[in-house]
Amino acid sequence: MPPAPKLDLVPAALAYLAKYAASTAHLRQVLRRKAERRVAQWDTPPAEAVMTEAVETALARATALGLLNDPDYAAAHARQHRRRGESLARIRARLMAKGLEPADIAAALAQFDADETAAATRFAQRKRLGPYRLRPGKPDQRQRDIAALCRAGFPLRVAHAVIDEG
Numbered sequence: 001m002p003p004a005p006k007l008d009l010v011p012a013a014l015a016y017l018a019k020y021a022a023s024t025a026h027l028r029q030v031l032r033r034k035a036e037r038r039v040a041q042w043d044t045p046p047a048e049a050v051m052t053e054a055v056e057t058a059l060a061r062a063t064a065l066g067l068l069n070d071p072d073y074a075a076a077h078a079r080q081h082r083r084r085g086e087s088l089a090r091i092r093a094r095l096m097a098k099g100l101e102p103a104d105i106a107a108a109l110a111q112f113d114a115d116e117t118a119a120a121t122r123f124a125q126r127k128r129l130g131p132y133r134l135r136p137g138k139p140d141q142r143q144r145d146i147a148a149l150c151r152a153g154f155p156l157r158v159a160h161a162v163i164d165e166g
Contacts, residue, residue: 007050009035013058017067021077024059024070025099031055074100074108082112085122087153120154120162130163 009031016022016030035051062068074095081091088109095105125132129145137144142163149159 007035007038007046007054009054009058010061013062014065014067017062021073022068023073023098023100024063024068027062027068028055028059029099031058070100071104071107074098074104075111078108078111082119083122085119085124085126087116087119087123088112088114089153093153116154116158117161120149120152120158123149123152123154124162 012034013027013031016027022030032051032055035054039045039051059068077095077098078091081094086094092105092109095108096102100108124130124145127148128134129148130142133141133145145163146156146159149162150156154162
């Protein structure tokens with residue numbers, strides 16, 4: 001009987017990180033799916049511990065090479081979305097969905113001013129809300145624009161300030 005094939009996910013991890021930025025949790029999911037696809041083709045599937053060890057080995061190698069750094073990833077991701085005019089609440093939710101640690105999220109969001117007026121203004125410009133609308137809107141458009149800003153995670157007072165004062 002031939003020896004069981006070796007499950008080496010390091011090349012897959014390096015190839016993925018060469019193409020995409022990823023958090024540790026996200027890369028863990030990607031490698032886990034890849035491992036499951038590979039072992040599905042084997043005659044005798046390995047123990048769960050073998051797959052987990054292969055994934056963790058690949059993660060450790062990527063971290064040792066400096067390709068996987070959650071605090072830097074969180075900071076870059078937060079900056080990118082803040083430039084687009086997203087609220088701190090929405091950015092926090094995005095980072096949590098990426099599987100980042102609460103400490104990394106807090107550090108990434110600490111770089112921003114707590115006043116969200118500038119981000120809300122950028123959001124209103126991008127979505128052409130309120131004073132940034134090209135044509136005058138319907139009579140109830142003010143309320144709709146305020147609601148859009150609130151749904152985007154901005155406080156009501158900030159939404160009023162951006163829509164009313166422009």
